[in-house]
Amino acid sequence: MILQTSQKLGPLTDIPPGEGRSYAVDGQMIAVFHLRDGSLRAVDAVCPHQGGPLADGQIDNKVVVCPLHLFAWDLATGCSQSGQPPINVYPVRVDGDQIVLGE
């Protein structure tokens, strides 16, 4: 998916530190994670292995671990650490108190 424009997803307080939430954007689901170092990451919400909900996965400052079979992906690059296909990563940032997806 190519993001046409940047868009606001909601307040940062919607995502507790260290967790992820998923958002519907242009008919697709994107998982946004609020890292404990304060920064945000956005990736596809669906695990390419068997469709697991990545926003339910546990994270650290580098990876997300799918809750279904514990495969791990790098949140910055989308590369799998466990031999699976990569996932898309999207630019995401905070603007004031809002989460903004896109450049």
Add this chain to the structure above:
Amino acid sequence: MTQRLVVIGNGMAGARTVEEILARNGDFTVTMFGDEPYGNYNRIMLSNLLAGVETEDGIFLNDLGWYQENGITLNAGVKIEKIDKVAKIVHGSDGSRTPYDKLIIATGSYSWTPPMKNVHNPKRGYHQGVFAFRTLDDTRSMIRYARDHERAVVIGGGLLGLEAARGLQNHLSHVTLLHAMGHLMERQLDPKAGQMLQASVEGKLGIEVITNAMTSEILGKDRVTGVKLADGRVIDCDVVVIAAGIRPNTQVAADSDLPVERGIVVDDQMRVEGERDIYSVGECAQHRGSLYGLVAPLWDQAKVLADHITGHTDVAYTGSKLHTKLKVAGIDVASMGLIAPEHDTDEVIVYNEPKKGVYKQLIIRDDVLVGAVLVGDNSKAASLIQAFDRGMALPEERAELLFDIGGPAGEVSPAEMPDDAQVCNCNGVSKGAICGVVNQGCKTVSGVMDATRAGKGCGTCKPLVQRIVEWAAGGEVEEDPAASWYVPGVPMPKQELMAAVRKYELKSVSSVFAKLGGEEDAKSKMGLASLLKMMWGADYVDERDARFINDRVHANIQRDGTFSVVPQMKGGVTTPAQLRKIAEVAEKYDVPMVKLTGGQRIDLLGVPKEQLPAMWADLDMPSGYAYAKSFRTVKTCVGSDFCRFGVGDSTALGIALEERYQGLEGPGKMKLAVTGCPRNCAEAYVKDLGVVAIDGGKWEIYVGGAAGAHIRKGDLLTTVGSAEEVIRLTGRFLQYYRENANWLERTYAFVPRIGIDTIREIVVDDSEGIAEALDAAVEEAVQAYKDPWKERAEPVTPGQFRTSLPLTVLPQVPVRS
């Protein structure tokens, strides 16, 4: 400043030591001297060369190019005759004088010739047709000579002699093996094992073996015609190979006033005793009275020497425990430690199946493996060597050491498996996939498991994964430093971690990372959360991101990302009213599947996350624990209420246990059962803790049972006279398990690891005086219990129950009608 390092000896020990020094960026100009005019080759492989399964090129470890690339001056074919330790110069047979700052003596061994008549020709050294089996040149001339001859005699029934005999069969038609002792490989095998090996060597390989055969004379004048034994017997032959043992090469050291006993005497840094700048390593070195002729100790010595010579002063070699695992002439043999008991109290366990050529003997002292001999079946050798090397606790059932009991399929050798053979049946990982990861450079078992997910399902294939990694890595498996850590992200074993947590009062998972781990690690969070909650109880700072999704929403995630709702149903007992309500809720929410669980509860499957709070509210029942690493449920039978055989009220006791310990978290799931008589309808023998009513108002308590991926009958902890005692001891055992088990270590692994006797002493007899503390700790945990479904009214985090599913749900779990 660059120092001059001189190494006498270019064999496996000398070259390996230099490799280790180079790897540590030691600042040396290196000069090596070797008797043999070659680069450095693997002497162990000479048997394979003789047997024709290896070529000469294949046995070289470092060819001449390696010396050049590393700036090493190799003087091949030059023998060092004297060391001038005052002037620090070595004198070579070619008249050369080479100064050194540091010297390493790695002269190895020579082939020993037992005293016998006519073995040497005064002009030519060995009689024509008589060979030692030690060097590449020996092997080459042996092959050349054997081709044109018919009958060979090998003198020496140790490992080398057996290999020589097997190899010679390749080149001539008849081989006889003579051994001076009563049985083959008497250093490694007990008499019975030696006889089994002999039967296999004779029966399967067709090599004639004569024991108690002292060779006294080589017969024949110009060429060999036979050998004569001390008892007068004559064995006809035209080739004789001597493989009767080795002796350390210490001449140069002795001639140079260095301390020599059986070998060159070295200290724990591999320094020659009394010398500052001279080291010795390998077969020629005598350390704490021992000489080593195997490769593994030599590698250890080389590392210590390299560390020390490059400036690490605090290293020490403290000796090696010897073990061998090999195919002797095609027959599996393994040996470690003692081959005979030494004390009256030593346990000796023997299994013998002569028809198959299988023999196994174990010697156990104070519950530690101190010796083992295996012939004909090496499938358990790896685990025995591990137990022997590390002094690990042994299973109560000693037979498990010798055989796989009730486990999955028998052990297959990785070499025999086809590449596409599926190893991990949970995650569908093939042998080829595992080998691929190893070949890309990942040489730790845990690294391979992370990369492929092999062994990460039910875990039963882990030993096989380990064997394949070992095989694929060709013995280069790296020890995973993290193997003993409680979680991968914090480098500490459990007790050390708990001490640090207590010392720094770390009450949240993020504070543990900050203080002890450095970086956050997703895969460590759950284990830490469980530990901290156990340690701090109500004072634990609960960070929800440290929990697995199941624990964040108090329901089990299913394959399509939906969840399951399991109301509490203590002891499997329900009421019509409860059933009616469950049915109504199931209909109202259009639950795709209603199913009874293995733990005697009702499971409402396929519930979207966002509906969970509303369903809990409509049910208005407490949560049944079907998620989390926690106390799950207590399975019961009807017991004395209705059953005509029941001798105890299992239902009432099951309910009481579940009421008391509901939700108790631990390192793994805790599944319990109470059964009303030994007919065991509630399957209590295979639970983490199982209680069995026996006649006379008594209860037996079993712990460490399992009927999941592993199957194990629990061990009898004790028999008690009242339900109250069952409840008290259950809590005490569970608390002991919570405090001492590794993360995800179920009781079926924990109980055998600690040993049921030890557990009984601590939990029942209070040998350590901690019973009261255990009781108090579990009581505190029980008091801190809150029903997680109460979170339905006020979510703890924003969006706690918001969906994470894609808009189009796939794949859907099939709905049955």
